Amino acid sequence: MSRAEEVVATESESGGEQTLIERAREGDLDAFDGLVRRYEDQVYSVAYRLVGNEDDAADVAQEVFLACFRHLKNYRGESKLSTWLYRITVNMAKNLWSRQKRQGRDLTQSLEANDDPEERAPIETIADHAPNPRRVAAGIEIAQVIERKLLEIEPEFREVIVLRFIEGLSYDAIAEVTQEPLGTIKSRIFRARRALKNKMQNYLREM
Amino acid sequence: MSDERKIFGTDESERPTPDEARLEALLAQMPKRSCPPRVRQNVLAALREETETEPAAAKPSGASVVDLWFRRRALRFLQAAAAMAVVVVGVKVYLEIRPRLAVEPAERVAISSDVDRIESRALTPQATPRDVVRHKAPQLPKEGRVETALHDKRAEKFDEMDLAKKDEPERRLEIAQRPKGGRAEEYFALRQERDAVRGRLEDRAKTGPAVAPPEVPLEAVPRKADTLAKTDLEELSQKVEERAREAEAPASKPEPSADLAARRTFGRLAEPDRELAAPPKGAVAIEAPETTAVTVANGVVELKSALSPAKADASEPAGPPPLVTLGISAPVDGDADRDRRERFFAAYQATTPSRELERENVAQLRRRARSAREQVAATAGAQYFYYGGDLEWLEVESPAPVQQRILARNQISEIQMQAAEPQALPPADTKTTWALFAGNSVASFGELVDRFGGTVTNAQEIVVMPGSRQAVMVECAVPVSNGSALINTVNQKRLVAVARPARAAGAKATPAPSEERKSRAVARPVEVEAAAAPATAPLWVAKPVPGRPAERAGLGQLTVQRVGERDLAKQRLDAYANFFVQISPPAQAQNLMGRQVARGVQSRTWQFADEVQGVTTGVQLGYALREGAPPPDATVLHFVLEPDQLPIQVFVPTQLQQNR
Numbered sequence: 076m077s078r079a080e081e082v083v084a085t086e087s088e089s090g091g092e093q094t095l096i097e098r099a100r101e102g103d104l105d106a107f108d109g110l111v112r113r114y115e116d117q118v119y120s121v122a123y124r125l126v127g128n129e130d131d132a133a134d135v136a137q138e139v140f141l142a143c144f145r146h147l148k149n150y151r152g153e154s155k156l157s158t159w160l161y162r163i164t165v166n167m168a169k170n171l172w173s174r175q176k177r178q179g180r181d182l183t184q185s186l187e188a189n190d191d192p193e194e195r196a197p198i199e200t201i202a203d204h205a206p207n208p209r210r211v212a213a214g215i216e217i218a219q220v221i222e223r224k225l226l227e228i229e230p231e232f233r234e235v236i237v238l239r240f241i242e243g244l245s246y247d248a249i250a251e252v253t254q255e256p257l258g259t260i261k262s263r264i265f266r267a268r269r270a271l272k273n274k275m276q277n278y279l280r281e282m
Numbered sequence: 283m284s285d286e287r288k289i290f291g292t293d294e295s296e297r298p299t300p301d302e303a304r305l306e307a308l309l310a311q312m313p314k315r316s317c318p319p320r321v322r323q324n325v326l327a328a329l330r331e332e333t334e335t336e337p338a339a340a341k342p343s344g345a346s347v348v349d350l351w352f353r354r355r356a357l358r359f360l361q362a363a364a365a366m367a368v369v370v371v372g373v374k375v376y377l378e379i380r381p382r383l384a385v386e387p388a389e390r391v392a393i394s395s396d397v398d399r400i401e402s403r404a405l406t407p408q409a410t411p412r413d414v415v416r417h418k419a420p421q422l423p424k425e426g427r428v429e430t431a432l433h434d435k436r437a438e439k440f441d442e443m444d445l446a447k448k449d450e451p452e453r454r455l456e457i458a459q460r461p462k463g464g465r466a467e468e469y470f471a472l473r474q475e476r477d478a479v480r481g482r483l484e485d486r487a488k489t490g491p492a493v494a495p496p497e498v499p500l501e502a503v504p505r506k507a508d509t510l511a512k513t514d515l516e517e518l519s520q521k522v523e524e525r526a527r528e529a530e531a532p533a534s535k536p537e538p539s540a541d542l543a544a545r546r547t548f549g550r551l552a553e554p555d556r557e558l559a560a561p562p563k564g565a566v567a568i569e570a571p572e573t574t575a576v577t578v579a580n581g582v583v584e585l586k587s588a589l590s591p592a593k594a595d596a597s598e599p600a601g602p603p604p605l606v607t608l609g610i611s612a613p614v615d616g617d618a619d620r621d622r623r624e625r626f627f628a629a630y631q632a633t634t635p636s637r638e639l640e641r642e643n644v645a646q647l648r649r650r651a652r653s654a655r656e657q658v659a660a661t662a663g664a665q666y667f668y669y670g671g672d673l674e675w676l677e678v679e680s681p682a683p684v685q686q687r688i689l690a691r692n693q694i695s696e697i698q699m700q701a702a703e704p705q706a707l708p709p710a711d712t713k714t715t716w717a718l719f720a721g722n723s724v725a726s727f728g729e730l731v732d733r734f735g736g737t738v739t740n741a742q743e744i745v746v747m748p749g750s751r752q753a754v755m756v757e758c759a760v761p762v763s764n765g766s767a768l769i770n771t772v773n774q775k776r777l778v779a780v781a782r783p784a785r786a787a788g789a790k791a792t793p794a795p796s797e798e799r800k801s802r803a804v805a806r807p808v809e810v811e812a813a814a815a816p817a818t819a820p821l822w823v824a825k826p827v828p829g830r831p832a833e834r835a836g837l838g839q840l841t842v843q844r845v846g847e848r849d850l851a852k853q854r855l856d857a858y859a860n861f862f863v864q865i866s867p868p869a870q871a872q873n874l875m876g877r878q879v880a881r882g883v884q885s886r887t888w889q890f891a892d893e894v895q896g897v898t899t900g901v902q903l904g905y906a907l908r909e910g911a912p913p914p915d916a917t918v919l920h921f922v923l924e925p926d927q928l929p930i931q932v933f934v935p936t937q938l939q940q941n942r
Contacts, residue, residue: 133321
């Protein structure tokens with residue numbers, strides 16, 4: 076057991092996440108390592124759902140934790156640390172989207188895009204990843220389908236879908252992460268769910 | 283139902299459809315992604331590297347957002363602060379030196395923009411009484427209502443309401459018009475300065491620019507001269523009185539240091555406005571100097587002028603005693619000063635009874651005093667001060683440039699005065715001047731002739747043309763041996779006959795250029811040689827031209843026979859040849875001059891042709907001038923003396939003098 080794991084275990088025993096935060100604020104990297112261990116999967120998972128590939132998700136997660144350590148002084152503890160980390164993750168993902176958009180790597184497709192197969196986006200026409208029913212029935216491929224369809228909806232819809240239905244955050248937590256009013260979040264979740272349902276209409280019928 | 287619901291046609295609160303529920307279940311069953319360990323390792327490695335290499339950067343600096351913002355703009359702040367400092371210093375320096383700059387009458391009134399701004403803010407708006415009562419800022423009345431703004435119903439109502447305090451509105455109005463806060467002192471200071479400048483310019487405009495001496499600028503003294511004057515005047519009055527008493531006592535003598543202090547103090551008082559604004563105690567108004575005659579001696583300019591004091595009217599309320607003429611002087615400590623003082627007193631007493639100052643207001647008196655003072659300063663460089671009832675004639679040396687300027691001005695004015703004398707002379711004086719010229723020129727020419735061993739036998743006034751100029755024809759008899767020399771001397775224009783017009787006593791011996799023009803004369807020879815037999819044989823022949831009627835003198839039309847130079851020279855060599863009239867002006871003038879000359883000597887000449895026509899340059903007119911035979915040992919020569927503007931020096935060869 077490493078020292079960080081010992082620290083985490085000790086703090087877990089004492090239930091002192093706050094202690095870890097205080098120590099990390101003072102520059103204790105071991106304490107911050109404990110925090111990273113505690114939230115790295117959550118952060119990485121959300122980042123992966125938002126950006127769509129492992130490399131970008133890893134970069135986003137690294138930037139999230141680096142920013143977390145550098146701005147830990149500004150964390151006032153008014154919300155959960157996980158919420159704060161989600162917020163940073165969403166912002167980092169948005170930054171990545173912006174960079175990719177500037178570099179012409181927009182892999183997502185707008186809802187307003189034409190559904191005509193001949194005019195579909197290249198990514199949809201180049202690779203046909205349509206799972207066969209057997210694999211779908213196996214429940215393995217459906218996750219990939221959902222992940223791919225998630226990338227096709229609007230980013231703001233994607234982030235609320237991920238936070239709400241995959242990470243299981245409450246409406247209030249989502250509003251806090253996205254810095255949007257609660258009503259807006261509810262409406263956005265509603266529309267995001269409908270958009271994703273429309274994207275997966277065929278798969279849902281086959282199931 | 284909200285608009286959003288209407289737009290999307292569904293209620294978000296409604297239950298999800300089976301597909302949506304199935305989708306939610308699928309999303310909830312999405313497998314969790316585990317973070318690769320490299321993420322954590324990279325993060326910690328990066329943080330450790332930061333901590334080791336840049337501990338300060340890795341550690342939170344503790345600087346707030348505001349600190350960082352200021353830190354980023356520190357350079358801007360410094361630049362702005364430096365610029366503001368430069369502007370402030372520049373404005374301060376400008377305000378400091380601006381009053382010292384000379385203000386010309388024609389210049390625009392240099393009023394600080396602060397004054398204008400403050401005045402436009404405080405004075406221009408017409409405050410209504412209601413505004414005053416409510417202590418509001420005065421509102422600008424609408425156009426066309428400026429004059430009636432104070433006479434509207436509100437004003438009447440206000441007057442009715444507050445009749446008991448009639449002086450209150452004015453006072454409150456004044457208070458309302460004043461700028462608030464710390465600007466009040468600045469406002470009043472600037473306004474006072476502005477009023478002073480305006481007053482001076484008005485006075486200058488009335489007195490005219492001619493009396494404003496350039497060497498005595500209005501702002502010759504710093505701005506604080508008023509305070510100096512106020513503080514020093516009382517001391518000065520005491521000092522002057524003390525010195526007057528000491529001067530009366532023969533044994534006592536003031537100390538030099540006190541004199542120097544007095545001079546300095548009076549020097550500070552030379553500032554034009556301040557002493558008018560704050561006259562010293564006991565100063566009595568006196569009038570302008572009656573005379574401005576100046577005497578220049580050893581570079582010290584002295585003004586002899588009689589000053590008459592104002593008659594103080596006992597019934598008149600005692601106003602501020604105006605200081606009319608500024609006095610600058612040394613203490614009366616010597617005989618010369620005492621003498622001057624007595625003379626001055628004598629002039630003062632002599633002029634006092636006849637010169638009574640009219641009752642006039644202080645402003646007029648001050649303006650007149652300013653004019654007198656500036657005139658004195660411009661002409662003499664000395665100023666006088668009637669002080670405290672005792673007339674002290676003090677003296678201060680003006681600066682060297684001022685003295686030089688005054689001297690030059692006096693000399694120019696003297697020259698101009700002398701130059702203007704001939705024009706100002708009456709006709710009798712003109713005659714006298716001409717008579718003087720004639721006499722002097724004949725006498726001078728007689729001296730020259732005497733040096734050649736001859737004598738002037740006759741002189742006659744003639745008129746030469748063109749221009750009807752007066753001239754003198756001189757007849758002289760010169761030994762034959764010196765005749766040619768005299769003629770050469772005269773022809774070389776080495777003779778000067780100076781006749782000066784009458785000049786005022788005390789005039790300078792050095793003639794002015796204008797005098798030279800009027801008094802210098804040149805002798806032009808009218809060479810008349812003794813006629814040989816036949817005595818009346820002319821060198822030219824005038825005979826009637828056939829076909830043309832005789833025009834004058836019954837001689838009819840004449841034809842001129844020209845005489846060559848060789849013949850003329852031959853005749854000159856002959857001592858008893860005919861005399862010739864030698865003239866040199868241009869062609870037409872030669873004719874006229876020759877005619878006039880001939881007329882001038884007509885009584886003694888053979889009949890001469892009145893009219894000579896068609897004569898060109900170089901014509902020699904010859905005629906027999908004398909009927910009788912000349913002396914055998916002398917040559918009779920005639921010269922025309924007339925004033926000339928050319929300066930010619932007298933030159934007589936030594937050899938000729940020995941021949942006398």
